[in-house]
Amino acid sequence: DTEVTQTPKHLVMGMTNKKSLKCEQHMGHRAMYWYKQKAKKPPELMFVYSYEKLSINESVPSRFSPECPNSSLLNLHLHALQPEDSALYLCASSQVSEGAGGSTDTQYFGPGTRLTVL
């Protein structure tokens, strides 16, 4: 199984709402990522979890709150978002290797959640 699943596929929310994005993988990968992607741009890294611990937080505003309940699941909690946060939110996973292993260069992406903030 080389699939990363994400729910929901689409989400429309107001600026006062609280919602969560969910991601799941069963490939035994111990690194999981959240990316944000705007149209015609490359993915922009938000968070990395390695062995269920937050490894990288790319100075993301606190209205985005990640959570990694176990090695297969990754959530992104959203609260008080702004219209400029509208984007495609991608979850990815990879094996963990340090140095020149290359495993973390091979990332498997889920289909994404298309988020619109009104």
Next chain:
Amino acid sequence: GQSLEQPSEVTAVEGAIVQINCTYQTSGFYGLSWYQQHDGGAPTFLSYNALDGLEETGRFSSFLSRSDSYGYLLLQELQMKDSASYFCAVRGMDSNYQLIWGAGTKLIIKP
């Protein structure tokens, strides 16, 4: 800083061969990756070059030359379904996880 440059758009004819270049300025990296992304879809890993030279996977090949700070993705026997955006990416030696992405090349294939 570290940056990767790709052409913003490339046009080719169905059945032909096309090369998408990626030039980079980086102090050091582990390898060069290529990802494909169709409109409305998610990035899909295509290939990884850790060493200089050519890696072949079916109709797709990828090349890396560290001495020339240059790599490319070669697509042969183009099919309409190859119309997509293609991103090159590298992982710097100061990170186990973070990829530095090029801006992407939109490949347009005409019949």
